[in-house]
Amino acid sequence: MDKNINHSLNSFPDHTTLPDSDNCHANNFQGHFQSILLTDSIYSALQKIHPDGQYIIGQDCGIYWRKASPLEQGAESPDWFYVPDIPVKLDDQMRRFYVLWQELKPPLIILEFAIGDGSEEHDRTSLPQTSDSIKPGKFWVYEQIIKAPYYGIYNIREPDLIVYQLTNNSYQKITVNNRGHFPITELGVELGLWEGAYQNQSRVWLRWWNNQGVLLLTGAEKAQRAEQACKNSIVHLRKMGLTIENIAEAFALPIEVIQNYDES
Numbered sequence: 001m002d003k004n005i006n007h008s009l010n011s012f013p014d015h016t017t018l019p020d021s022d023n024c025h026a027n028n029f030q031g032h033f034q035s036i037l038l039t040d041s042i043y044s045a046l047q048k049i050h051p052d053g054q055y056i057i058g059q060d061c062g063i064y065w066r067k068a069s070p071l072e073q074g075a076e077s078p079d080w081f082y083v084p085d086i087p088v089k090l091d092d093q094m095r096r097f098y099v100l101w102q103e104l105k106p107p108l109i110i111l112e113f114a115i116g117d118g119s120e121e122h123d124r125t126s127l128p129q130t131s132d133s134i135k136p137g138k139f140w141v142y143e144q145i146i147k148a149p150y151y152g153i154y155n156i157r158e159p160d161l162i163v164y165q166l167t168n169n170s171y172q173k174i175t176v177n178n179r180g181h182f183p184i185t186e187l188g189v190e191l192g193l194w195e196g197a198y199q200n201q202s203r204v205w206l207r208w209w210n211n212q213g214v215l216l217l218t219g220a221e222k223a224q225r226a227e228q229a230c231k232n233s234i235v236h237l238r239k240m241g242l243t244i245e246n247i248a249e250a251f252a253l254p255i256e257v258i259q260n261y262d263e264s
Contacts, residue, residue: 113154
């Protein structure tokens with residue numbers, strides 16, 4: 001790195017000294033669960049891509065992209081973002097924020113959950129158009145400064161999903177495939193809308209599928225399917241005439257567990 005650039009960067013605050021509040025609150029109850037759902041369900045896919053664990057996921061976590069006064073004016077907090085091929089810790093410390101002048105690597109994908117009309121998430125106000133009291137628009141920051149290859153806006157109320165891809169330094173809308181999903185090629189996944197129950201809410205959710213169109217499951221969903229498969233197998237074996245003792249031995253499970261399945 002150029003010595004002048006290095007000296008300039010050394011005058012910037014790092015992730016341990018930047019403020020941790022942007023004076024705002026989460027604007028809906030679904031957003032928190034939505035972030036968890038995205039993170040939980042993509043975990044197994046990321047394990048295959050990053051067997052060394054070198055990636056991070058941010059959930060409503062600040063991305064500092066410039067040194068401003070006040071410092072919060074130089075930060076955005078996407079609802080969800082993923083950065084590949086970087087260590088979980090920075091300088092042997094857990095990150096408090098994602099700081100571009102330290103990391104020098106953009107997130108691959110940024111997702112925002114809009115609760116209003118989406119104007120905030122589509123705001124293209126550039127830095128030269130702002131004042132000390134007005135921040136640049138999210139869209140402009142993600143496109144022109146952070147340069148995330150993918151930017152998705154999920155309108156929770158509609159519900160509706162728009163995904164942009166950075167092409168020739170500007171965001172272009174991606175067209176859905178024949179499954180109604182948006183391909184995120186570098187991840188080998190597709191992003192789309194799914195209607196169902198998660199936590200205690202039944203509604204439309206933003207979810208991942210693999211590139212064959214198979215829904216990526218959460219840990220709880222995998223456990224439920226495994227339990228149902230086990231129950232089906234036990235019922236089938238009982239109909240074939242096997243005793244509970246035979247099945248318990250075959251499955252290496254306590255007899256009481258087999259009895260519970262058999263009685264349910």
